[in-house]
Amino acid sequence: MHGSIGYISSDYFKIISEEYAVIYTPLDAVSPIHVNEGNYGSIPKYYTYMDEEALLASGITQVQNQPYLNLKGNGMVIAVIDSGIDYRHPAFRNAAGTSRITCIWDQSIPAGEPGANVPYGTEFTEQQINEALESENPYAVVPSRDENGHGTFLAGIAAGSADPAEGFSGAAPEATIIVVKLKPIKQYLREFYLLPEEADAYQEDDIMFAVHYAVQCARRMKKPLSICIGLGTSQGAHLGTGPLQQFLNWVSSYAQNAVSVAAGNEGNARHHFSGRIREGDRDLTAELRIGEKETGFVMEFWGDMPNFYSMNIIAPTGERAEIKTNLGGEVQNFRFVFLPTRIQATYIRVERQSGSTLIFLRFLDPAPGIWKFQIYGEIEFDIGFHMWLPVGRMITEETYFVESSPENTITNPGDTEGAMTMTAYNYRDGSLYLNASRGYLTNGRVKPDMAAPGVAIKGSVPGNADVGLYAVRSGTSISAAQTAGAAALLMEWAAVRGAIPSLNGKSIKNYLIRGASRDRNRDYPNREWGYGALNLYRVFELLS
Template structure:
């Protein structure tokens, strides 16, 4: 039987175990509790012992959020090639470690091995069943020795049965740290870095059901990503190597303030020496999944128009309303037939069920007037088998003064393109954990004409922290492929821009830490160096919500150092 972390009959909760009102307790990891770091732990509880999952009964941040992929000749544009070939610097990432936390890796791809020599130090596959040990709480771990034995074997999958079903993790790993392959005109940003890989397991069915997410899509849990971070940090500490981490995943869940367990963990990692985290900004800029309205003394009401497509009818979808504190918000939901039902503001500790008569639709609503972490009003809505057409949300704010509310639909891949707001806002569409303050949040641009990737999410975050931090090439860049008969293909997305930045951070670590030029270099140091060296167009104001501080140019960063 799978361990609780992999068992579909257990629910997962992220808890702040050090904030225990009953005093200190000697916590230890076991089958039902897994320590992530000195603040967070994961609690696994049998489903039969847990009341029906609803936000009113738990802290919003204790239920794992769900994440998916952020993607749909670039090194020269980033100034990387000139540093690879510089007669004195010759930075290629030697002595550094690059971690990719994603869908896995095709370890047989030539971008990751030279004959039977693999550049992969280890793989933790969370999907496979295995015996937990002191290094991994579930799944299976494969060492470089095992990977190289597989490379030399006639049946490598019998030796290391870990792969990459989607290819996203392989693309990110190759972009960050793939070997240089001259005949293909390909190189990763840090071709001499070593790799540590985590293949994330798929989100449990109870979370997909709770959030009404597609059953067949690749979707990952917040707590599993946190455990993956803990693992790669441990590997780097054991190897005494600087670590550059790539997270090419994102979600639109949350208040977009940079808060939540995963975001807080990333902030703590980036503050310490030798660790940097690069995160995709997201591809939500043109998705029409965000609505924004400013209210004031004279404008106290608003009507939000939402088009729901036919593809949503088979299952449904969720969305989140976040109203700024200290406002007091009231909502009426109107179906395409004109039928109106009000959301109660008094039923704070239970799930409201709004059943429409003229369309076969139910809307489950949790109204949380003061969400614990943000202090904002959260209205969490789940539309079950919604009728297609134009739905309206009538919003009223009854407290005098200025206020603002925002609504986010799920990101691309978690909802059909047929469902969107009729008057959307592209602002504040940076996905989480890209809204984390200390992450290096990277947007994508077309390096051939220096134009912004049209689908790229726009900043800032809701607390007005500059996001994205900068842009890197992410449109039509050559990277590794898992398609039969095609080793390298062009690919697009902010996850690839984040992957290239991951490799660039490894080059900076090589210069600063491996060569001893800056012995206390942190992830924040990397971010500030790259922000300062970014290329900015004359006449533009920087930072800005589209480009952050400009286009990454590592060579220019080194020019400023001199």
């Protein structure tokens, strides 16, 4: 870790890895939270959801059924970090009715003594889960539930047991399953980011602890691990430089670990503005339409280095707010005479992790109408910048950039270099998912890596046979889940059967990229499909 925490009582900090730790401080003992030059990366970001023929399209069914390969995830572990799981669902049981889930860490259930394996929340073992399944009241034994259903769906896509009557199977139906139910974002962070109370959101450090937990569980079991993260946020420089992305890179670099993440569903949301000020131009203006029902939101401006930038904000009434560039990261407060709107702005000339210029904006009680942002640059050569609004349900559909760009909308942690960043397509007609985020990253690095089926896909949902155990959903998180299962099958061959024991997450990504199906009418890589469509069977064809 950078620096020392040796002087802090262990009751007030938890270590995630050699690079990262979390320090807990009572809210009444610290100043109100705000962004400054040194702490942007230290404030946990928020994350939210990115949501048998599909397996055939990805070359998974062929690998499962090929007599010599017969890969189904045996000896593998798949970890799903999300909203939890309906552990009673038949998709997560063996033929004998016992559970395929080896453990559930429910971060949301407090415990007097969390136990040796988890720093907070409650861990439920396979034995406890099986006791619950035999009980007339299972939730009295294991009270963990998936109220949202997102985690149950992803777990089914990645590792659900085959159900011939329903025409359903997960990609790795014999893999052992680890589940982490993330606890909701802390209220002070929800208020800081101005997130709607009804919106599901999770915080960065809890996801990092979840990944660490999954890695440690798999190591104790001495089994290879495939991690699925179907969450995302538009926060950050979109360069893969944040704490979660760097941690996932570290995990992916180790043998027998793979990470699959969603590219995001922001391609059609109009939440991104991209601008370039060219030599000879004085400035460039971005226009933002704010809807009638908007109560508050945050927005981030990121300017490409090595240039510097300044910003003027023009309200619908014509009133102006000039953001000062020389205050060393102090919060600047702006009020307007004819509007109730308040804006809090922080100007960070060089953000520590990315090296980019960051202007962090909080809009409180924003007035509806067209707001203008005049961007000025200290121009030595053509300079580019990006502005991102919150993802999905964190903002109303009536708030958007008038001239938006669908490119550079890959969500974090989809910008993680070592992870497999998956976009979604419709395997029935070969079309890209309408809402899929587009690449590349702002530094030109290729993302997404590949596409996998993610449109109108059947998967497991919480419930019972009377109300239905399966439903159809769409989204890039589904593509990430299928890829997590595909990675598990590849590692079963490479690690469990000993073909290439040293294979790590980055190598697995490279093998899958080489096997991807490509349309002769497209150039690859590209911003929409990355290197092509997932085709696991073709990987083995090339290896042969």
